[in-house]
Amino acid sequence: xxxxxxxxxxxxxxxxxxxxxxxxxxxxxxxxxxxxxxxxxxxxxxxxxxxxxxxxxxxxxxxxxxxxxxxxxxxxxxxxxxxxxxxxxxxxxxxxxxxxxxxxxxxxxxxxxxxxxxxxxxxxxxxxxxxxxxxxxxxxxxxxxxxxxxxxxxxxxxxxxxxxxxxxxxxxxxxxxxxxxxxxxxxxxxxxxxxxxxxxxxxxxxxxxxxxxxxxxxxxxxxxxxxxxxxxxxxxxxxxxxxxxxxxxxxxxxxxxxxxxxxxxxxxxxxxxxxxxxxxxxxxxxxxxxxxxxxxxxxxxxxxxxxxxxxxxxxxxxxxxxxxxxxxxxxxxxxxxxxxxxxxxxxxxxxxxxxxxxxxxxxxxxxxxxxxxxxxxxxxxxxxxxxxxxxxxxxxxxxxxxxxxxxxxxxxxxxxxxxxxxxxxxxxxxxxxxxxxxxxxxxxxxxxxxxxxxxxxxxxxxxxxxxxxxxxxxxxxxxxxxxxxxxxxxxxx
Numbered sequence: 001x002x003x004x005x006x007x008x009x010x011x012x013x014x015x016x017x018x019x020x021x022x023x024x025x026x027x028x029x030x031x032x033x034x035x036x037x038x039x040x041x042x043x044x045x046x047x048x049x050x051x052x053x054x055x056x057x058x059x060x061x062x063x064x065x066x067x068x069x070x071x072x073x074x075x076x077x078x079x080x081x082x083x084x085x086x087x088x089x090x091x092x093x094x095x096x097x098x099x100x101x102x103x104x105x106x107x108x109x110x111x112x113x114x115x116x117x118x119x120x121x122x123x124x125x126x127x128x129x130x131x132x133x134x135x136x137x138x139x140x141x142x143x144x145x146x147x148x149x150x151x152x153x154x155x156x157x158x159x160x161x162x163x164x165x166x167x168x169x170x171x172x173x174x175x176x177x178x179x180x181x182x183x184x185x186x187x188x189x190x191x192x193x194x195x196x197x198x199x200x201x202x203x204x205x206x207x208x209x210x211x212x213x214x215x216x217x218x219x220x221x222x223x224x225x226x227x228x229x230x231x232x233x234x235x236x237x238x239x240x241x242x243x244x245x246x247x248x249x250x251x252x253x254x255x256x257x258x259x260x261x262x263x264x265x266x267x268x269x270x271x272x273x274x275x276x277x278x279x280x281x282x283x284x285x286x287x288x289x290x291x292x293x294x295x296x297x298x299x300x301x302x303x304x305x306x307x308x309x310x311x312x313x314x315x316x317x318x319x320x321x322x323x324x325x326x327x328x329x330x331x332x333x334x335x336x337x338x339x340x341x342x343x344x345x346x347x348x349x350x351x352x353x354x355x356x357x358x359x360x361x362x363x364x365x366x367x368x369x370x371x372x373x374x375x376x377x378x379x380x381x382x383x384x385x386x387x388x389x390x391x392x393x394x395x396x397x398x399x400x401x402x403x404x405x406x407x408x409x410x411x412x413x414x415x416x417x418x419x420x421x422x423x424x425x426x427x428x429x430x431x432x433x434x435x436x437x438x439x440x441x442x443x444x445x446x447x448x449x450x451x452x453x454x455x456x457x458x459x460x461x462x463x464x465x466x467x468x469x470x471x472x473x474x475x476x477x478x479x480x481x482x483x484x485x486x487x488x489x490x491x492x493x
Contacts, residue, residue, distance in 0.1 A: 001249055001250065001251055002079075002251045003079045003082055003083070003084065003098065003250055003251060003252045003253075004078075004079055004080050004082065005022070005080040005082065008082070008098065011098070011248075011249065011250060012248055012249050012250075014096065014248055015084075015096045015097065015098060015248050015249075015250060016095075016096070016097035016098065017097070017098045017100075018047070018050065018051070018082075018098060018099075018100035019051050020050045020051060020053070020056075020100070022081075022100050022103060024056055025050065025056050025057075025059035025101075025103050026056065026057050026059055026123055027059050027060070027061040027103060027104055027118065027121075027123060027124060028055075028057045028058040028059060028123060028124060028125050028126065028275075029046070029058055029059070029060045029061070029124070029125070029126045029127075029128055030060075030061045030063060030115075030118055030119050030124050030126070030127050030128070030184075031043075031060050031061070031062050031063065031127075031128045031129070031130070032063045032065060032127070032128070032129050032130070032131055032165050032169075033063075033065075033129060033130040033131040033132070033135070034062035034063070034064065034069070034072055034076075034102065034105065034130075035072075035130060036233045036234075036235060036236060036256045036258075037130055037189075037229075037231070037233045038062075038130045038189070039083060039085065039099065039102075039256045040085060040231055040233045040256050040257075040258040040262075041189070041229055041231050041233070041262065041264065042060075042128060042130075042189055042229075042264075043060055043099055043101045043102055044085060044099055044101075044262070045264065045275075045277060045280050045281075045282060046058060046059070046060060046101040046275060047097075047099045047100060047101040048280040049275055049276065049277070049279065049280055050100070050101060052279060052280070054275070054276055054279065055275040055276065057123070058125075058126075058274075058275040059101060059102075059103040059104075060101050060102045060103065060104075061102075061103065061104040061105065061106060061118055061124075062076065062102050062104070062105040062106070063105075063106050063107075063108060063115050063118075063168075064105070064106070064107045064108060064109075065108045065109075065131075065163070065164070065165055065168070067109065069107060070107055070109075071254070072105065072254065073105050073106075073107040075253045075254040076102065076105045077105065078253065079252070079253065081100065081102045081103055081104065081105065082098050082099070082100055083098070083099055083102075083252060083254060083255060083256065084096060084097070084098055084099075084244055084250050084252040084255040084256070085097050085098075085099050085255070085256055085257075085258065086240060086243075086244060086255060086256070086257045086258075087257075087258055087259070087260045088257055088258070088259065088260075088364070088366035088367055089260055089364075089366060090360075090363070090364045090365065090366060092366060094243075094247070094248075094366075095260070096244065096248050096250070098250075104118075106118060108162075108163065108168060109163065112161050112162055112163065112168060113161075115168050115172075116162070116168055116171050116172045116175065117172075117175075118172075119168070119169060119172030119173075119176075119184070120172040120173075120175040120176050120179070120181070122181055124184055125184050125185065125270075125272035125273055125274075126184055126185045126186075126187055126270070126272070126274065127169055127172075127184050127185070127186050127187070128186075128187040128188075128189055129165070129186070129187065129188045129189060129190060129199065130189050130190055131165055131190060132190060132377070132380070133190060133191060133192055133377070133380040133381065133384060134377065134380050134429060135165060135190070136190070136192065136198055136199065136202050137149055137152065137164075137166065137202055137206075138198070138201075138202060139453070140379065140383060140453045140454050141452055141453040141454075141456070144205070145201070145202050145205035145206060147209065149164075151163050151164040151167070152164055152166065152167075152206065154167075155167030155210075156209055156210060166202070166203060166206040167206075169186070169203065170203065170206055170207050170210055170214070173207075173214065173217075173218060173222070174210075174211060174214050177214060177217050177221075182221060182271065182272060183217070183218060183221040183222040183271060183272075184222075184271070184272055185222070185223045185224075185225065185269075185270045185271050185272060185274070186199055186200075186203060186222060186223070186224050187224075187225055187227065187266075187270075188224070188226075188227065189227055189229050190229075191229070191295075191296065191300055191384070191385075192384055193292055193293065193296055193384060193388065194226055194289070194292070195226055195227060195292075196224040196225045196226035196227065196267065196269075196288075197224065197226060199224045200222075200224035203218065203222075203224070204218060204219060221271065222271070223269045223270060223271045224269075225266060225267035225268070225269040225270065225288075226267045226288040226289070226292065227264065227265065227266045227267065227288060227292075228263070228264070228265040228266075228288050228291040228292040228294075228295050229263070229264055230261070230262065230263040230264070230295055230299065231258050231259060231261060231262040231263070232258065232259045232261070232361060232362075232367060232369060233256065233257075233258040233259075234257065234258075234367060234368065234369040234370065234373060235370075235373060236254060236255060236256055236257060237257075237368070239368070240255055240257045241253075241254075241255060257367070258367075259361055259364055259367050261357070261361055262281075263283075263295075264277070264281075264282045264283070265282075265283040265285055265288050265291040265292070266282055266283065266284055266285070266288070267284075267285060267286070267287070267288045268284040268285065268286065283348075285347075289344065290343070290344040290345060290346040290347065291346060291349070293342070293343050293344060294343055294346050294349065294351070294354065296384065296385050297339045297342060297343065297385065297386075297388070297389050298335055298339055298340075298343075298351075298354065298355060298358060299358055300381065300385040301334075301339060301385040301386045301389060301406075302331050302334065302335060302339075302358060302362075303318075303362075303374045304374065304378070304381060304382060304385060304386055304406055304410070305330065305331055305334050305402075305406045306318065306321045306322065306327060306331060306362070306371075306374070307321075307371050307374035307375045308375060308406070308409035308410050308412065308413040308480075309321075309327065309330070309406075309409045309480045309481075309483075309484060310327065310371045310480075311371045311372070311375055311413060311418070311424070312409065312412060312413060312418055312419055312475070312479070312480035313419075313479075313480045313481050314419075314420075315371055316370060316371050316372070317368055317369065317370060317371065318362055318367070318369040318370065318371055318374065319362065319363050319364055319365045319367065319368070319369070321362075321371060322359060322362035322363040323363050326481065326484050326485065326488070327484070328359055329488060330402070330484050330487065330488065331359065331362075332355065332359070333402055333488075333491055334402045334403065334406070335355050335358075336355070337399055337402065337491070338389055338393060338398065338399055338400065338402050338403050339389050340355075341393070341396075341398055342388070342389050342392045342393065342398070372425070372427075375413060375426075375427070376427040376428065377427065377428055377429065378410050378414075378428055379428050379429065379430040379434060379454055380429070382407065382410060382454075383454060383455075386403060386406060386407070387455070387456070387458070389403055390403045390404070390407075390458065390464060391456075391458075394461050394463065394464060400463060400464050400467055401467045401471075401487070401490065401491070402487065402491070404464055404467035404468040404471055405467070405468075405471035405483065405487055407449065407468060408468050408471035408472040408475060409471070409475065409480065409483075411438050411441060411448040411449070411472060412438070412472065412475040412476070412480075413426070414426055414428075414431075414434050414435055414437075414438035414448065415435070415438040415439050415441075416435050416438070416439070419479050419480065430454070433451070434448070434451070434454075437450075437451055441472065442476065445469050445472060445473070446459055446465065446468075446469070449465070449468060471483060471487070474486060
């Protein structure tokens, strides 16, 4: 049955449907980047509030900026903004619900003016973001705003119709200021350490270039809360779509599947109010930093620890890698010996239990997360999730052998040829520079880590370089699995 507002009441009792009148919901949140994660996470939390009879003024208007976002608009338009969320348990059970919190969707390339006016509307109190790490437009080597991005250059011209996230939001804030309206909160939900602080820095940098007086107003009026978000959400596969149709009778053009676990820790810093998120399990705190460090350096960095070694060893699904005792032990050793010592105390969290839960989550066979997904866009991920662990341990005399091996496994993977001689599709915005560097490292072993725009001064640290070169040489000579065996012996000795 095609999923629409008209067919909701005819769906199977095994599918939870919205229990609230969606016609009464007004837009309070404008969200950029309506992908799988947003629909499995933030939109789900708002939907839960709506089911409790709360937050009717906090409906979501999604915004697409990239050409690939057109399909999301088409799907949501055809389905009245509805979509299906399937939570997949390790025992094969699925919890299926239809989410109704997205009540509008705008595609900026078609109508930038509509997007700007939606943000500028007095009813909009939060602008939220899941635009990926690369969407914040900072350079890897300096961390500063990239003024040479073609979309940014375009948007900074007087009279230009904005086509970037920065251009659209800042223009809307300029209109609010001119109309005497307060600024909304800009809430990042991306996997970046200090995501709110990064958003603040980048938006203010753009605003300073566009209108220094507006930037000054934003510094005083706009809040940028930090957050930690957590739910493993693989890309939607045809298998998920077909299973929903066969097992539950739902014909959804773009459902989303995720693990049952979810977490959201959010800094309570909102200038125009917020939904009562604490009523649906969100932790509202004064300081997100301990939680985000835990998640980025344990969960996210652990994904990188598994994926390159796993792919080179022939694994293609994450749960198969995590269920291999050799890989599980390597992962635990990384978390215990190198990542955990760099963390701050995390209020209310048992770190040993958290790490044990991570292995269980990674091992869930129903999620069917792909190793290739974790290997993608590594130049965005490694510098933010793993390099801080290395840098802190180098500064404090801590161990770096396992972290160095993870970097070496990325360098070996980036050569684009696996251990059977088959081609690897290296997906990375810097692939044109990284792949040639990786392929030169058989004769120039430090070539990859000498890329200072990604690694900074890491190649200048002898202790890291020694461990890195050992691992890279072992990967070339013995292969990924034997390298992990040797690493286990080194750690134990």
